[in-house]
Amino acid sequence: MSLSARRVTLPAITPIVLQKRVIKVYSEDETSRALEVPTDITARDVCQLLILKNHYIDDHSWTLFEHLPHLGLERTIEDHELVIEVLSNWGMEEENKLYFRKNYAKYEFFKNPMYFFPEHMVSFATETNGEISPTQILQMFLSSSTYPEIHGFLHAKEQGKKSWKKIYFLLRRSGLYFSTKGTSKEPRHLQFFSEFGNSDIYVSLTGKKKHGAPTNCGFCFKPNRAGGPRDLRMLCADEEQSRTCWVTALRLLKYGMQLYQNYMHPYQGRSGCSSQSISPMFVFFQRSISENSLVAMDFSGQKSRVIENPTEALSVAVEEGLAWRKKGCLRLGIHGSPTASSQSSTANMAIHQSQPWFHHKISRDEAQRLIVQQGLVDGWKMEVNCSTPWMTATRDLQT
DSSP states (O other): OOTGGGOOOOOOOOHHHHTEEEEEEEOTTSOEEEEEEETTOBHHHHHHHHHHHTTOOOOSOEEEEEEETTTTEEEEEOTTSBHHHHHHTSOTTOOOEEEEEEOTTSSHHHHOGGGTSOGGGEEESSOOSSOOOHHHHHHHHHOSSOOEEEEEEEEEEOTTSSOEEEEEEEEETTEEEEESSTTOOOGGGEEEEEOSSSEEEEEESSHHHHHOOSSSOEEEEEESSOOOGGGOEEEEOSSHHHHHHHHHHHHHHHHTHHHHHHHHHHHHHHHOOOGGGSOHHHHHHSSOGGGTTOOOEEOSSSSOEEOOOHHHHHHHHHHHHHHHHHHHHHHHHHHSSOOHHHHHHHHHHHHHTTSTTEEEEEOHHHHHHHHHHHOSOTTEEEEEEESSTTOEEEEEEOO
């Protein structure tokens, strides 16, 4: 038999099968969940998937974090970033993790920019007439023609050394610079420190312990690839407000208008009922592979129907999440802190104690003897608070 006659034609494999990966996402309590996702799924879509699976309320603060324990670093994965690309930059031996939790400050600078940009840290390259409002500062960050300048002192870790040096830094659209002569901004005194196009900005969680930083308000630039501590450009601010200003400005300069679009995305979805307001990849992959046989159903009418509109299906899922949360609150009220119903039960107990059929702190055997002695009488009720502290017995006798 010729070689060509023995060739076997393999069946065509659908591209979607080749484009799926399994990722593990951790919660704050260190429990994890494995998800099978397409390679082009975004961080926002992963968050939406986990919100539905866990019956959470979507208040747009749920965030995916990249955690690097061996370096003591963490960063917010922006909503538009591809999760598989983030994972592809991890080293084989690194025990990095994805965390799913809330970050209320993720887009807070769009709502209250005055808290993020102190006046003493912001200046402008061009002359301006009058004072610049924080809103105008944001507009300059998002514009490609103008930019505000962030400046101030930071502690920088010297390359290849353990020592830190306090230097005057300036952040411009072209990169981060430091002055070699005090606070001079003259070009001959400015030296390039790092650009942020091919790097990610991380917050240091254990800067003092792992890197010998002077304070716990550290952050750094890390190249978009696997690397060790030598590849980090470590910086440290004197206070948290200063670090927040630097990190926020770096995020805005790196991503620009994309951050604003991420921030506006949920509100655009509310105003319109078109399915285009929801990420197509999320609508396609909001069910895992093991749930492909399930469809969204509406049982409210006389006849059940399949919900084909993705927007309506998402709305129903959110309502179910709210109902689930209410049930959880009721269970917490019963077994947890005192509620109106438990207070009402306490008041009823005080009334019962004055009744002849109420017996306080007696044994089980004594309670049984009293019940047998009374006999099966219609409507007779006896409440017994037994000697065991956690036991209260109630019995209705009916013929």
